[in-house]
Amino acid sequence: MSTTRARIWPFFGGIRLPGHKSESLGKTIQAHSLPQQLILPLNQHIGLSATPAVKPGDKVFKGQLIASASSSVSAPIHAPTSGTIKAITQHPTLHPSGLNAPCIVLEPDTQEQWADTIKPNAHPLQIEPETLRKLIGSAGIVGLGGAAFPTRLKLETGIENNIDTLIINAAECEPYITCDNALILERAAHIIEGIQILLRALNISRCLIGIEDEMKPAIHTLKQALTLTDETDIRLVETPTRYPAGGEKQLVKTLTGKEIPANGLPSDIGVLCHNVGTCYAVYQAIRHGIPLISRIVTVAGPGLGKACNLEVLFGTPIKDLIQLCGGYVNDKTDLLIGGPMMGYPVNSDELPIIKSCNCILVGSRSTKTEQTVMPCIRCGECVDVCPAKILPQILYWHAQAKEFDRIQDYHLFDCIECGCCDYVCPSHIPLVQYFRFAKNEIWSMEKEKLKSDQARERHEFRNQRIEKQKQAIEERRRKKKAALENKPKNLADDPKKSAILAAIERVQRKKSVADVEPKNTSNLSNAQKRQIKETDERRKNNKSE
Amino acid sequence: MINAILVIGGLAALFGLILAIAAIRFHVKSDPIVDKVDALLPQTQCGQCSYPGCRPYAEAITNGSADINQCPPGGQTTIIALADLLGKDVKPLNPENGEEQVAMVAVIDEKECIGCTLCIQACPVDAILGAAKMMHTVIAEQCTGCDLCLPPCPEDCIEMVPLAQSIDSWKWPIPESPVIRGSISK
Ligand code: SF4
Ligand code: SF4
Ligand code: SF4
Numbered sequence: 053m054s055t056t057r058a059r060i061w062p063f064f065g066g067i068r069l070p071g072h073k074s075e076s077l078g079k080t081i082q083a084h085s086l087p088q089q090l091i092l093p094l095n096q097h098i099g100l101s102a103t104p105a106v107k108p109g110d111k112v113f114k115g116q117l118i119a120s121a122s123s124s125v126s127a128p129i130h131a132p133t134s135g136t137i138k139a140i141t142q143h144p145t146l147h148p149s150g151l152n153a154p155c156i157v158l159e160p161d162t163q164e165q166w167a168d169t170i171k172p173n174a175h176p177l178q179i180e181p182e183t184l185r186k187l188i189g190s191a192g193i194v195g196l197g198g199a200a201f202p203t204r205l206k207l208e209t210g211i212e213n214n215i216d217t218l219i220i221n222a223a224e225c226e227p228y229i230t231c232d233n234a235l236i237l238e239r240a241a242h243i244i245e246g247i248q249i250l251l252r253a254l255n256i257s258r259c260l261i262g263i264e265d266e267m268k269p270a271i272h273t274l275k276q277a278l279t280l281t282d283e284t285d286i287r288l289v290e291t292p293t294r295y296p297a298g299g300e301k302q303l304v305k306t307l308t309g310k311e312i313p314a315n316g317l318p319s320d321i322g323v324l325c326h327n328v329g330t331c332y333a334v335y336q337a338i339r340h341g342i343p344l345i346s347r348i349v350t351v352a353g354p355g356l357g358k359a360c361n362l363e364v365l366f367g368t369p370i371k372d373l374i375q376l377c378g379g380y381v382n383d384k385t386d387l388l389i390g391g392p393m394m395g396y397p398v399n400s401d402e403l404p405i406i407k408s409c410n411c412i413l414v415g416s417r418s419t420k421t422e423q424t425v426m427p428c429i430r431c432g433e434c435v436d437v438c439p440a441k442i443l444p445q446i447l448y449w450h451a452q453a454k455e456f457d458r459i460q461d462y463h464l465f466d467c468i469e470c471g472c473c474d475y476v477c478p479s480h481i482p483l484v485q486y487f488r489f490a491k492n493e494i495w496s497m498e499k500e501k502l503k504s505d506q507a508r509e510r511h512e513f514r515n516q517r518i519e520k521q522k523q524a525i526e527e528r529r530r531k532k533k534a535a536l537e538n539k540p541k542n543l544a545d546d547p548k549k550s551a552i553l554a555a556i557e558r559v560q561r562k563k564s565v566a567d568v569e570p571k572n573t574s575n576l577s578n579a580q581k582r583q584i585k586e587t588d589e590r591r592k593n594n595k596s597e
Numbered sequence: 598m599i600n601a602i603l604v605i606g607g608l609a610a611l612f613g614l615i616l617a618i619a620a621i622r623f624h625v626k627s628d629p630i631v632d633k634v635d636a637l638l639p640q641t642q643c644g645q646c647s648y649p650g651c652r653p654y655a656e657a658i659t660n661g662s663a664d665i666n667q668c669p670p671g672g673q674t675t676i677i678a679l680a681d682l683l684g685k686d687v688k689p690l691n692p693e694n695g696e697e698q699v700a701m702v703a704v705i706d707e708k709e710c711i712g713c714t715l716c717i718q719a720c721p722v723d724a725i726l727g728a729a730k731m732m733h734t735v736i737a738e739q740c741t742g743c744d745l746c747l748p749p750c751p752e753d754c755i756e757m758v759p760l761a762q763s764i765d766s767w768k769w770p771i772p773e774s775p776v777i778r779g780s781i782s783k
Contacts, residue, residue, distance in 0.1 A: 149762075151762065151763060485769060500639070508652075511642050511650065
């Protein structure tokens with residue numbers, strides 16, 4: 053542990069925002085009671101959905117694996133409590149679309165019986181790094197700062213790229229959100245142990261903890277926790293309180309002075325970033341053997357009775373949390389998942405909390421400041437605040453004109469969707485939504501391009517096949533004609549012999565026809581083969597009916 | 598004065614020469630353009646553009662006999678892309694060719710299918726599986742939604758249904774105008 057006030061390299065742009073943090077900070081983290089039903093989406097992370105490992109009717113224990121990772125870019129899911137699997141079904145999930153996705157529905161039995169697979173480790177720092185990474189993966193840990201990227205995969209890329217510094221993101225820069233802050237105040241020692249475990253898993257010793265300089269009590273607590281260890285290579289660095297100080301690119305720049313290249317990752321410049329919530333989850337998983345089954349969620353906003361931080365089991369519906377926080381102050385409210393700058397609206401409070409959800413923000417229509425959108429006046433304020441150093445007003449121009457080629461020339465994909473431009477725009481243009489719209493359109497065009505390329509290939513293949521068939525028929529016709537012309541007269545005179553010849557020719561023709569029979573069953577992908585098999589089965593069933 | 602005329606005239610001649618050389622040196626055969634145009638078409642192979650498939654339409658666009666606004670499956674996005682590639686003006690879809698629609702996929706009612714193979718022969722992209730006198734089925738991911746298998750079916754057991762939207766295919770919509778901003782004052 054060394055002194056703070058290390059050298060920093062402030063990032064470009066950003067804004068000072070009213071924090072609204074004290075509302076939710078004063079109280080301790082409250083544990084949430086068991087809901088009637090837990091709804092656990094199979095995809096709560098970046099990557100492929102997990103594969104269910106249970107079936108309806110199964111009895112499960114707390115912490116038991118209920119869905120396993122389906123690839124390296126995926127994460128397993130564990131039962132947040134003991135109970136019975138009611139169904140594996142489609143349910144609306146926490147997503148801006150509000151669409152259905154496959155979920156496991158668990159009915160708690162209130163026994164809270166732990167699975168016997170849960171094994172604590174008395175000496176986490178003596179475990180081999182490789183084993184640590186595996187354990188972190190099988191505990192279902194994903195980045196809890198909001199991105200929900202599988203932590204094990206991040207660690208492995210760190211190893212591959214020989215990174216030398218671990219950066220811990222404790223700069224909770226968005227207004228209202230205090231879940232990381234609350235966690236530091238109450239469990240700083242555990243977070244430090246989590247950091248030590250991560251360092252060992254990465255085979256490195258250097259760590260920088262970035263924290264906003266206005267989070268004084270949290271800084272104090274972390275410092276104390278650090279003095280209790282004999283770590284000298286874990287340093288606390290205070291960053292100016294300026295949104296978005298906690299953006300990954302901004303934090304890395306502030307702490308190291310190095311810029312993450314466009315389209316690049318922190319590991320490209322030798323660092324790896326993890327959030328303090330993730331460190332705590334790692335501590336829980338390794339020290340106590342407890343997989344990721346809950347997280348701290350900030351519930352706040354002007355439309356809420358009293359703001360607080362809750363420790364919530366995944367799968368708990370939002371409305372239970374709201375109830376515990378004193379309910380809505382009036383009946384017309386808006387719900388935002390995440391903070392006011394980067395969050396997205398949802399229109400139901402039945403949706404379940406998932407791994408990536410750090411904050412529920414409740415807006416109230418009575419405080420609504422309705423703003424009508426005006427045309428862009430080219431004032432350039434958005435340019436001055438954009439931490440990605442891009443030109444929002446030009447991106448906006450191309451996005452609304454749907455010029456998706458040109459918009460990429462202006463580095464659309466460097467936009468981190470921080471919302472600063474939106475915030476300062478005097479014309480109240482919802483710039484970020486335009487940028488999300490443009491990004492989504494470009495991604496979907498890429499997907500469609502892939503699909504149409506495949507369609508073209510199959511179409512060309514089919515045309516070739518038809519052409520070949522035509523040629524084969526032509527060839528036969530020609531041969532036959534030639535044979536007829538060359539046929540010796542005496543043979544044709546003998547009716548018996550000519551009958552035999554005709555029969556031979558028929559057989560031969562049949563054979564050659566068989567050779568060029570249309571075959572759209574060659575070169576099949578596994579999905580197609582599976583479909584043929586399923587169809588065959590259905591066909592058999594149809595017949596036997 | 599004379600000097601100025603000479604200099605300007607000389608420069609004009611020089612640039613003219615450079616342009617002439619560049620035109621020969623960087624001459625592109627017309628075929629790559631057909632490829633580029635074809636690459637922008639959706640490959641539905643539906644024939645709504647009045648050509649027997651996307652490639653013939655691409656050829657017609659390239660040789661100037663067809664306009665760029667005749668492909669309903671591609672819709673406005675394709676028209677913009679074509680206009681961009683060919684340096685033409687964007688124009689709305691020609692209503693004679695049809696309307697832009699949501700993505701569709703063909704579904705065969707498997708109980709009704711008699712296994713006549715007529716739909717297989719009609720499918721331009723080999724997306725239908727089956728054999729004579731056996732039930733047929735459509736591979737949804739490969740179906741381009743072109744409609745061409747519907748008319749030949751003697752049992753009328755093929756139907757076009759809209760492609761279901763999922764979280765993976767969902768997209769942020771363009772903000773409506775006028776937009777009223779949300780209630781959480783930033
Ligand atoms: S353009 Fe993107 S990165 Fe720049 S201020 Fe706007 S949201 Fe933030
Ligand atoms: S801040 Fe708004 S009005 Fe000003 S240039 Fe940017 S988009 Fe235009
Ligand atoms: S209308 Fe479009 S998709 Fe259909 S064949 Fe013509 S170019 Fe292809």
